[in-house]
Amino acid sequence: MHDFALEGYHPGLSLDCVIFGFHENELKVLLLKMKNWDKWALPGGFVPKNMGVDEAAAEALFERTGLKDIFLRQFYLFGNPERNNADHVEKLVKRGVIQENLKSWFSQRFVSMGYYSLVEFSKVTPVPDTISEFCEWKPLSDLPPMIIDHEEILQRAYQTLKKELDDEPVWLNLLPEKFTMTELQTLYETILGKQLDRRNFRRKILSWEILVETGERRTGGRHKAPILYQFDLEKYDRALREGLKQGW
Amino acid sequence: MHDFALEGYHPGLSLDCVIFGFHENELKVLLLKMKNWDKWALPGGFVPKNMGVDEAAAEALFERTGLKDIFLRQFYLFGNPERNNADHVEKLVKRGVIQENLKSWFSQRFVSMGYYSLVEFSKVTPVPDTISEFCEWKPLSDLPPMIIDHEEILQRAYQTLKKELDDEPVWLNLLPEKFTMTELQTLYETILGKQLDRRNFRRKILSWEILVETGERRTGGRHKAPILYQFDLEKYDRALREGLKQGW
DNA sequence: AGATCTTTGCGTCATTATGACACAATAAGA
DNA sequence: TCTTATTGTGTCATAATGACGCAAAGATCT
Structure with a gap:
């Protein structure tokens, strides 16, 4: 595996996507289960140097769901300096979630752009990424324990969705034709x-x-x-x- | 002058603040006139490594206006990879706006967090920064030529303001007591x-x-x-x- | 002091949007 | 054919909105 930094990602910037779906009369979120660890994470990624941030988010969404041209919107930049602490990276390495050589990349201070997305549940084929064991839908009413501030990111996305609902019929993206x-x-x-x-x-x-x-x-x-x-x-x-x- | 990068700013991340004021029945924006160059820029800055992004934006706002605890809100992350082109940095150096030793810092690809702020016009004491000649209010109806994508950032902030106005009485921040x-x-x-x-x-x-x-x-x-x-x-x-x- | 000018404060009235609720129509199974 | 659950379409009272009228009150002019 190569070094992330050398592969040309934008430094100190990550993405987190809160992907909402509607199934069995419940609002659900697509989450990733970390390898060897009973913690879950939001789908996300980094921004290739030659790619726009929104574009990179759409790419990340595509990789997890198989869907393109999907409703995807920025809602908040999480820029607290303590959000990615050293302790967390240590755990990632110890549990074999990430390789030793990626430690320096993951140890950076990250500022993370939060996106929320609305998808048609039945069209999604959840695909895990390299650091996760599996990928599945979790009801908003019963969320598993999540890494660092991902629960906060998720809740903030939900608040934003509720608010947008008053102004725009964004819900169309959640329903079948x-x-x-x-x-x-x-x-x-x-x-x-x-x-x-x-x-x-x-x-x-x-x-x-x-x-x-x-x-x-x-x-x-x-x-x-x-x-x-x-x-x-x-x-x-x-x-x-x-x-x-x-x-x- | 020290090297920006060595001083410990978060890499590849900048801030742009669209500061609105209301004066003589007009909506105005606080802008900076570049040194030796007939181009204007939005107040902005970079994010110190130990500082939150919102916090750094508040700090930048304080430096330009002398005001603290002011309405300040994220509205969009500008993440297009072409937004800060090499040509632009060349001009900055040639016109003596920035020193030669800062060229590498400014030549990075920047992703910029856009904030908009609402202030009480009469309380502001505009202060230019190191790369600008002076700092003054410009009416939204008659904007001067601006660097790179700052005009676009400004217009997007204005659209956001208009929209927020329907939901929240944010205008209180623009008026005197x-x-x-x-x-x-x-x-x-x-x-x-x-x-x-x-x-x-x-x-x-x-x-x-x-x-x-x-x-x-x-x-x-x-x-x-x-x-x-x-x-x-x-x-x-x-x-x-x-x-x-x-x-x- | 009184006339004039302008903007303010506070109404009315018709129209439209909203909240609460009633009832007949109909697909499927008994 | 009868029952059951849910659907389509109303009504009515109340609240919110758009269009507009008019007297009151500062300041200036005569």
Whole structure:
């Protein structure tokens, strides 16, 4: 294995991606289980010298999920000088997570750019990276112990997601192409952590005029078959630009 | 002069601060005029190795304005690999803006964290830094030519400010302690770039219940003396946490 | 002192958005 | 065909918003 520094990564800069998915009425996050260690980490990486930071984040996302052209957004630069302490690197080496020759690279002070991403759960094929044993979805409601400040990064991403939800219909990235109104409502309820009135929810969503009926219905349940909706991309793009509710 | 790198700055990372002020019914930005060069730059700096990134930004802000505990917020990490080109550094050296021995430091690829700040215009004492000739306010409506991508950074900060304005009463940071409703309205109109109805504006602002009357009025105009308001800090803090309009 | 000018404070009214809730329609299984 | 669960579509009262009118009050001018 080569030395990371020699391979030409931007010094002192790392990336952490909080990848959200929606499955079984739960919001889940894609996490990596460290080798020989009962700690989990956010997918992330470093920035090749010839690559933009956003580009490198998209690349990292692609490697873990197999997906391209995915919703991915900066939310905070974690720049506390104590966030990557020497003790942590020592543990990484001792447990064989990283090789001895990479110790100097990992011992740098890192400033980490936090990204959050919204993906369609069913399309993801989780792939572990070189320092992890496996990669899997974990519900936000039951998170495993995580390395250094990754739990804080995750929580901050979640707060940002909640806030963005008020302004932009970002949730489209979490759903499959066709979905029912109830599925969308459950997603909202899950993210916001509260119950919403079915009839008022429907009225509000439809008032944005970003959904169109597919003409199909979902059959199989022992009840009235619900309409399947999909996005009207043109109108959606306009809503994204202008915001759903423009004050003043 | 010492070598920047040896002085212990975090490598490849810089800061740019877009400092907004409100004066003479205009939104203005604090800019630095480069030495021997008709180009302007945003105040910024580098991050000392023992200092947090946010902390370093606050320090840079303090040095240019003399102000502490000021509204300062990250808005975007500029991470394009081409943003600091070799040609630009060559110019800096040739024009004597930076010394020859600093050339290697400035020739690094920099990733720059963008911050925007809101300050009370009258409290600022602009101070130039080592690479600039002077430091002054420039109206957003008539910006001078700027180095590398600083114009883009500035515009992006302005877009962010406009957006935040819908969710949070961040504008308080731009006004003096006591102000009239009309002054506040003019500020809104300036930032948003559109006229608002005086009576509806008043109703909406007061409905947030973050302002209290001081009991004083501003005299001197050839008309009815307007009430001077100030913030109710407690209520304002709550509004900041919850957002002014919580959807759902 | 009174007229004039300008901006302020505080309303009204019509329209729209929101919250709470009711009821008929329908897919699947008994 | 009957039952059950869930869906589609309403209504109604209340709150928020947009458009606009008018009297009150400082300062200046006559």
